[in-house]
Amino acid sequence: MQTPVPRTLVVATSASVPGLEAAVQAGTHQRIDYLELTSRFKSCYVDHGLVRPHRPLCYLESLIRLDLRLALQVAQLVRYRDYQVVISLSERAGIPLALVLPTNVRHLVIFHHGMSKQKLRLIRALRLQQRWDIVAAISQAEAQGMCSELGLAKDRVVALHTPVDTEFFRPIQSTQKATVVQSLGASHRDYETFIRAMSHLPHIPCHLRIGSSWVSGAGMLKHDVLPANVSLQPFVPPDHLRICYLQSRIVVVPIRASTQWSAGCTSVQIAQAMGRPVIATRRPGLAEYVIEGETALLVEPGNVEEMATAIASLWDDPDRAEQMGKAGRRLMEERFTIDRWLDRVEELTHWMVDHPIAR
Structure with missing residues (x-):
């Protein structure tokens, strides 16, 4: 029997669209990964709605493609509310969070562009790979590449393919012709x-x-x-x-x-x-x-x-x-269903909680 997951914060790196949850419930929008995770873990999520406008920092973030302001806000929230697990749904937040999260917080980060030469150089220069409990790439090829490039233990780098809501996107009878x-x-x-x-x-x-x-x-x-x-x-x-x-x-x-x-x-x-x-x-x-x-x-x-x-x-x-x-x-x-993806993220979260790395 698995132990309950500790207090978990899910970090989404896009701003929520107003009415999104209602649209999902109404069946006019596919299920969303961060909403489903927070429901599964009975936890909370944060996104860009948390950060304040700051033109110079916003310009810098667009150049380096990292969410610096969001990472700083998340780190403060983690300390204030005593979160024990952070799941970053993109390296845009996951990379800067490696620098500012408390070392006792377990951290899973999903990489969407894991073979970026610039990102790999930055990670190696700052030795950030030692700050993540699990690195998840969205393909096996990228997981293997990151494992080799960053010298990570194989059990710390996994393939986590993106999911699709197969109930929302499914073949249906229609008068529309495929033309x-x-x-x-x-x-x-x-x-x-x-x-x-x-x-x-x-x-x-x-x-x-x-x-x-x-x-x-x-x-x-x-x-x-x-x-x-x-x-x-x-x-x-x-x-x-x-x-x-x-x-x-x-x-x-x-x-x-x-x-x-x-x-x-x-x-x-x-x-x-x-x-x-x-x-x-x-x-x-x-x-x-x-x-x-x-x-x-x-x-x-x-x-x-x-x-x-x-x-x-x-x-x-x-x-x-x-x-x-x-x-x-x-x-x-x-x-590739979203439910299989949720099961896998939950499994990985339990694993990293039970197998903390020494930092």
Whole structure:
């Protein structure tokens, strides 16, 4: 029998949207990781709503991509309310928290860009890796890379793939017909390669929906002339986003080659959860979110001809596309549900409480 989890604080690194909890309860928004964690642990969460505006510090944070103000506020809150465990849902807060959290507080930090050369250099220079009880990367490839780069014990670095709400994002009966190829999202997207590929396929209609809840897509294509078969669509909220996926015969997730190995994983997961076949760029982390040849086709970064060929092959073979979509749905249900993710975070939290490291 596991012992109760000590007082736990969950650190989210985005500001809460007003009415978000009500939207989740009403079924118009997918479940949110930090809300689910606080419910599971009967604890509290903090986000950017905790910090006061400070223009110089805000500018510095945008340059170094670290949430310094949030980390300082969290450290004060931990001391004041005697929290014993902190779960940082991003390294943006987790890195500076390594410097300011009391050493007796257990700390799990989730890295979304774990192979960033700048971050790795900073961590090594300040020896921050010794201040985290568990480092969780969002792919096995990144977990292995961080373990090697930082000289961490293998039991302190784990893969914790991002989850998807498979109840919210699921295939449903609809009058919407799957009539387009669609690409969605903004982070680290290689839309130049995708648009060039679509220009070779003038008979296939395509929707580009650039933007996300975290990244604005404004201006990404302002200097590009789109082919006649490609139309730019507005960003939509989650309940409308499901309709966009229902309209998609194929979902394409083109990613730039960079150290952001798992960029695009959320779009890939949602597409598969909605029963749609995926074409994505082959990246070490992103590849772990699909089964190549079964739920998705992977193409090399920047290869216009390979991407065009992959799109045409699925467009011209609707039976294969349908089977890939069904396989993708099974994959999400079996491996990537938000409840499985919550179970794993709870397991890791108990483990690090029972196995504290010497600092």
